[in-house]
Amino acid sequence: MKSFKIYFNNNNSMKIKNILKSRRETMHAGLFVSACMVAGMTTAESALVSMGGPSLTSSTTVANSVNVDLDGNLANDLLFVFFGQGNLVAQGLGGAGFAGAVNGGSFIVTAYDETAGFTVGPSTNFGGGQGFSPAFGDLAAEASTPALGEWAGGEDAYFGFVFKNGSDDHYGYGRLVYNPTETTDTSSMNIVELVYESTPGLAVTVVPEPSAVLLGGLGFFGMLLRRKRAI
Incomplete structure (x- = not known):
């Protein structure tokens, strides 16, 4: 049986080292993407639109209201109304x-x-709009017995919504801070932010913060990088 010897010069040795390094970096990047996917994070560029919202204070004599035009097409999408305090x-x-x-x-x-x-997306149940029954959604009704609405008593929480641009549905959410006793005879609300998905029909998801899974994935990726530097 013939034996064969393979000789490597310095250039070949360097090429092999570069190939192995490239493969290790590719593997590390793949593991990081996998960790992000497990955490519910996407590496694609986001199509979310974010903006500030209005504030409103109740009146003891008239109904106070404010409209929101989400997409800037001069057609109002959301309406918030105080019918008296609380x-x-x-x-x-x-x-x-x-x-x-x-x-x-x-x-x-x-x-x-x-x-x-x-x-918030296609599978979410929606109502409280002109095309629904009832046509209004309750946020807080302090005078009801018991008090009605999930913001009753004062709350800082998020609401979900759907609105139309033409015939397309867009999904989003807002953060609403409600204070039933801004003064002794007035209530107030402040919409801190409004966020919606610019891609029609695509759901929006708020991931818990901090995300333990994401932090674990990033820690694992950092460990791999430290091992790579040590090689």
Whole structure:
């Protein structure tokens, strides 16, 4: 049997080292992407649109209201109304609606907790809009017995919504801070932020913060990088 010897010069040895290094870096990058996917994070560029929202204070004599035009097309999408102190309702305009459920003949807008995470999309139940029944969604009704609405008593929470641009549905969420006793005879609300997905029909998801899974994935990726430097 013939034996063969393979000789490497310095150039060949360097090429092999570079190939092995490239393969290790590719493996590390793949593991990082996998960790992000497990954590619910995407590496694709986000299509979320974010903006600040309005504030509103109740009046003891008249109904105070404020409209929101989400996409800047000069057509209002969301309406918030104070019917006196401690009575805050919302309405979707032009096919828009809020995430929630009917309870005892009233539509109760859901108050989402950011720390638990939530998704607003095609499978979400919507109401409290011109195209729904009831046409208004309750956020807080302090005078009811018991108090009605998931913001009743004061709350800092998120609400979900859907609105239309033409015939396309866009999903989003907002953060609403409600204070039933801004003064002795007035209530207030402040919409801290409004976020929606610019891609029609695509759900939006709020991932709990901090995400233990994501932090674990990043820690694992950091460990791999330290091992790579040591090689």
